[in-house]
Amino acid sequence: MNNNGVLSIDFGTTNSYYCKCPADQIAPVGVDFGSGRDGLPTAILYRGDREPLVGEAALHEFGEASAQERRQYRLCTQFKPDIAQSAEAAETAADFLRTVIAQAQRQHIAMDPAQQHVIFGMPSESQGDFRTTLTEIARKAGYGQVRLLDEPKGALLYHLWRKDFSPEEAQRGILVVDFGGGTCDFAFLQSLRVTCSWGDMELGGRLFDDLFFQWFCEQNPGVLRELQEMGDAYYVHSYLCREVKEFFSLTMARDRSEVVNKSVGRCGSLRGMDWPAFMERASHYMPSPTLVSHLQGMGVRCRSVTQREEPIDLVEWFRRSLVQGFSDEAVRGGDISLVVLAGGSSQWPFVADVIAETLGVDPSRLLRSDRPYAVIAQGLAILPALQRQFERTRETLRADLPQFCRNRVRPLVERVTGMYISDVATDVTSEVFDKSIRPVLEDFRDKGGSVSALRETISANVKADEDRLREIIEGRMRTLSLGLPGQLNELLADWFGSYGLSVGDKPVGDGRFVSVQGDVIGPETPDLYGGIMETVGWFVVGLATSVGAMVCGGAGTALVATGPVGLLAGALLSAVAAFLAVRYGKTKARELADNWNAPAWVIKTVMTPSRTAKARQQFKSRLEETLRRETAGLQDRMETRIREITEAQIEGLSEIAQL
Numbered sequence: 001m002n003n004n005g006v007l008s009i010d011f012g013t014t015n016s017y018y019c020k021c022p023a024d025q026i027a028p029v030g031v032d033f034g035s036g037r038d039g040l041p042t043a044i045l046y047r048g049d050r051e052p053l054v055g056e057a058a059l060h061e062f063g064e065a066s067a068q069e070r071r072q073y074r075l076c077t078q079f080k081p082d083i084a085q086s087a088e089a090a091e092t093a094a095d096f097l098r099t100v101i102a103q104a105q106r107q108h109i110a111m112d113p114a115q116q117h118v119i120f121g122m123p124s125e126s127q128g129d130f131r132t133t134l135t136e137i138a139r140k141a142g143y144g145q146v147r148l149l150d151e152p153k154g155a156l157l158y159h160l161w162r163k164d165f166s167p168e169e170a171q172r173g174i175l176v177v178d179f180g181g182g183t184c185d186f187a188f189l190q191s192l193r194v195t196c197s198w199g200d201m202e203l204g205g206r207l208f209d210d211l212f213f214q215w216f217c218e219q220n221p222g223v224l225r226e227l228q229e230m231g232d233a234y235y236v237h238s239y240l241c242r243e244v245k246e247f248f249s250l251t252m253a254r255d256r257s258e259v260v261n262k263s264v265g266r267c268g269s270l271r272g273m274d275w276p277a278f279m280e281r282a283s284h285y286m287p288s289p290t291l292v293s294h295l296q297g298m299g300v301r302c303r304s305v306t307q308r309e310e311p312i313d314l315v316e317w318f319r320r321s322l323v324q325g326f327s328d329e330a331v332r333g334g335d336i337s338l339v340v341l342a343g344g345s346s347q348w349p350f351v352a353d354v355i356a357e358t359l360g361v362d363p364s365r366l367l368r369s370d371r372p373y374a375v376i377a378q379g380l381a382i383l384p385a386l387q388r389q390f391e392r393t394r395e396t397l398r399a400d401l402p403q404f405c406r407n408r409v410r411p412l413v414e415r416v417t418g419m420y421i422s423d424v425a426t427d428v429t430s431e432v433f434d435k436s437i438r439p440v441l442e443d444f445r446d447k448g449g450s451v452s453a454l455r456e457t458i459s460a461n462v463k464a465d466e467d468r469l470r471e472i473i474e475g476r477m478r479t480l481s482l483g484l485p486g487q488l489n490e491l492l493a494d495w496f497g498s499y500g501l502s503v504g505d506k507p508v509g510d511g512r513f514v515s516v517q518g519d520v521i522g523p524e525t526p527d528l529y530g531g532i533m534e535t536v537g538w539f540v541v542g543l544a545t546s547v548g549a550m551v552c553g554g555a556g557t558a559l560v561a562t563g564p565v566g567l568l569a570g571a572l573l574s575a576v577a578a579f580l581a582v583r584y585g586k587t588k589a590r591e592l593a594d595n596w597n598a599p600a601w602v603i604k605t606v607m608t609p610s611r612t613a614k615a616r617q618q619f620k621s622r623l624e625e626t627l628r629r630e631t632a633g634l635q636d637r638m639e640t641r642i643r644e645i646t647e648a649q650i651e652g653l654s655e656i657a658q659l
């Protein structure tokens, strides 16, 4: 079976999605059953002796049927949640799934389950008996021995494939919100395992269809009775008004100041819809008798809708469902590093708002594909191919790492720190040597004086410069600590990218916090880039201190005193001593030399312009040498860091391979 393709099924309460993918290639294709959309409504229409209809065709046929025709018909929808408890629901589900295949074959859609590796999604909160039943139903419906996988994992895999986050990030906490037509599910995943899931089985997109249906009826007095007489109420409700809703929602996602008008088939139109009016209606929504009788007619036990006495705020309902998992303390807001939005209703602009606001997650941490309703099926379909690819990637990453460090990381760090070193050396030399030392030397050369006075003046000048020097060094450090991580990030992203992986996030320096209802719970796990920043940051702090100490530190101008200037002073001292020796003898001369006020002509013999220039050059190269010694450690540290990052990625890949 290994070379066969994969057929995945997101068997939903309202809609079901089928997706195909070759086993050796990550190329998922959603099956379009002819409606021009992905998937099909989870609905089956029994028609006495005739073969049942499924999907769009079933709803359409039922919607258009006369009262008399309807007596022969039995429309079943929303049976999926009940399959484990009700034998009838299980039977209906098997009929539905079987008919989908039969109908697809008649449409010449290539998706024979016998030829494929079949994966079914299942709600993550489902228990053992649900799983057993679903497996059994699938077998009976002709799908063979199927594999079951948590639905939210599908959403995760899809975004992983799209490189919306890295395998390493996938190991952290990710909240998957699946807001569909009939239900709203939440799952919290860590290391690709669902650690907690919750949701509301009654909050779904169809309530919003109803909101628009009521809006339409209000604007078109008399239309409801007409629709009821014609038997079109259901059709207008769940098709045309759903279309109006989706159009309105998409417009609002684009621009919430728009005013929307839309015709409702041939029955009339809805005009002047805007965001405030919608929110107003959503804030005290009451289910319409049309929806209630429809749900009851189908035997749907949906108490908070069918037996509602008080209006309800739909947006608030969503918020309450969301925080339920947090108030049960199963999940802490601080654990969430990403939120994946799946399900068609997640396209409502208020969904992202509520999540960002309530969890305190930055909106940039919310992910949604352009077809959020299809991601689960797509993600499930690519699993085998993705696993195979990751398996290979893992091996090559590991094998290529040493070479990458040697040939790319080291040269980059060397180049960047090299530039930094020469910049610092140039700046410090011109600041210290040219401004504080050279004028003293020249003055000394012109006027003469004692070597000890020369040393002291230089020392004092350099000391007076200390603050300015520190500023220069710190300024340069900042450039290094900002520049190097950025370049390393780019290099890494590029390298991982060449294996089809993402390293996730942009560089971040400040810790992000995720909170629930205003309480800051804790800092997020530091991310990879943050890690690099930190490594460079700390290093640079150390460097600033040691360079500062070197140039103008405690013992006073160490570099100045013992360095090239010291040498120059030494040469001067010998010349002065030689001059004095004629008069006082060698020993005495050496004693006197330091404090003797030498005349300018003696000094000039030693302190030639070329000697001064040489001293300057030596000063600079001594400085560079020291800096180079200091930065060598940074290279090792960066390499270690990159190794760690790669290991984390490899570990993330292993998790996926084990799914």
Ligand SMILES: Nc1ncnc2c1ncn2[C@@H]1O[C@H](COP(=O)(O)OP(=O)(O)OP(=O)(O)O)[C@@H](O)[C@H]1O
Binding pocket: 011, 012, 013, 014, 015, 016, 178, 179, 180, 181, 182, 183, 184, 204, 205, 206, 242, 245, 246, 247, 249, 250, 342, 343, 344, 345, 346, 347, 348, 372, 373
């Ligand atoms: N742009 C949109 N804005 C708001 N709602 C939308 C939009 N597009 C689609 N929807 C709604 O999304 C719902 C369908 O979503 P989806 O197909 O994910 O549900 P489902 O998986 O069948 O439902 P469930 O998960 O409850 O079983 C419908 O109510 C549809 O009207």
Ligand SMILES: [Mg+2]
Binding pocket: 012, 013, 178, 180, 181, 343
């Ligand atoms: Mg769904």
